[in-house]
Amino acid sequence: MGLIHAVERIFPCAEHRFCLRHLHENMKTRNFRGLAYKQHLWKCATATTVAHFEKFMADLKAFDAKAHKYLSDIPPRQWSRSHFSGRAVSDVLLSNMCEVFNRWIVDGRDKPIITCLEFIRTYLMKRIDSTQKNIMKSDGVLTPKATKVFELIKKEASKYSVIYNGSRMFQVTGPNNEQLVVDMGQESCACRKWEVTGMPCKHVIACIWNMRANDPKVPRPELWVNQVHHRKRWFDTYQHAIIPLNGRDMWPKSNVTIPILPPKKIATAGRPKKSRRKGLLENDNIVEGGKLSKKGQVIKCGICKGAGHNRRGCPTRGGAEAGQSSGTKRKSMEI
Incomplete structure (x- = not known):
């Protein structure tokens, strides 16, 4: 918590978000385990509007009220896209970028x-x-990754129709009775994807195509994308190279007379660990050899089909095995 308060003091405009993977791991420690909990969590986190977020939270409450109470205590602006301000122009829900750097x-x-x-x-x-x-x-206006994502968005935009209201606003309709309002003057869409990601959504692209059909001077869809996704901004980010240094034997000697001592270190038993600290329940489903664990499953007997014991501890094991062995002998004799 000290680091969080320090960042808030030095960077007051920075947004603090939680990694959804770690949030899911914390849910597991409170016995909110299983695929259903994960699906409910991701639906709430990936919702881009408050209306959809509240709908998915209501579904979670009907499924498990305790899990709903746990997520309700966490501010949604820190883990759900529906409450992201859009200032960061990013809808990232995981800390994979940090994990990759930490790995290297x-x-x-x-x-x-x-x-x-x-x-x-x-x-x-x-x-x-x-x-x-x-x-x-690479070439083009956008980065290779942004280009690939944008092509998929344009493919979806072909399914939508547009009605212009005469003042830079559009009513966009599409499959499943979807209907949203796009304000090209404010550069916003009711789905909020354009605002959060900086990349025009399928509804906006349909409006841009409609505008270009009536006015060829309207910029093409790629030019409506936020600058953070442009190839030029990518180039500007990596144009500052790190200066190489000579070896230590050629470093200038310091004239500081006050020696800087290393911090006191208490030696502990064993070698220091290099591997990443895994979550409490991260390996619960895996055992040696890559086989799935049977933890939490009810054991059923293969002889009497009863629960709570296996073939070895079955109370009817003697008679059943005797019957099976006699049946096998009888069948071999008939053959």
């Missing part, structure tokens, strides 16, 4: 501070160089 620097984290920083600096040099090469290979 795992070999340098247990080194002394200078060695660790040198490891990270070298890795970032390689990463920036690799990204710059990918930028040079």
Whole structure:
């Protein structure tokens, strides 16, 4: 919590969001386990409007009131797209970007501070160089990832029809009686996807096509996308290279007379762990050999079909096995 308060003080406009994967792990520790809980959670988190969010939360309440109470105590602006402000122009619900970076620097984290920083600096040099090469290979207005996503959105937009009201506003209708209002003057859509992601949704693209049919000077759909998804912004982000350094034997000597001592460290038993700390229930469903665990399942007997015991502990095991063995002998004799 200290880090959260520090970030709020230094970056007062920054939005604090929770990773949905970790939120789901916390639900598991409170016995809200199973695929149904996960599906309800993701429906609430991926809803882009407050109306849909409240509908999915009501469905969760009908399914499990305690799980609904647990999620209701968490501010939705920190985990549901329906309450994101749109200032960050991102609908990311997971912390995968941080996890990937943490994975790549795992070999340098247990080194002394200078060695660790040198490891990270070298890795970032390689990463920036690799990204710059990918930028040079790509073309178009948007980044390759944004282009792929935008093409799927345009494909969906072909299913919608548009009615213009004469003042930069449109009524868009589509499959399943869907009907939404798009305000091109405010650059907003009732579904809020354009506002949250910075990328025009299928309803907006249908409106842009309608506008271009009447006025060829209207910019094409790609130019309505927020600058964060443009290839030029991608290039500007990675144009600042990290300066290489000489080895330690060529570093200038410091004239500071006050020595900086390392922090006191209490040696613990065993080697320090390098692997990521896994969740409390992360490996509950897996055992050695990749087989699924039977934890929580009711054991059924293969002989009497009763619950709570297996074939080995079946009370009718003797008579049943005797009958099976005699039947087998009788069948072999008939053959």
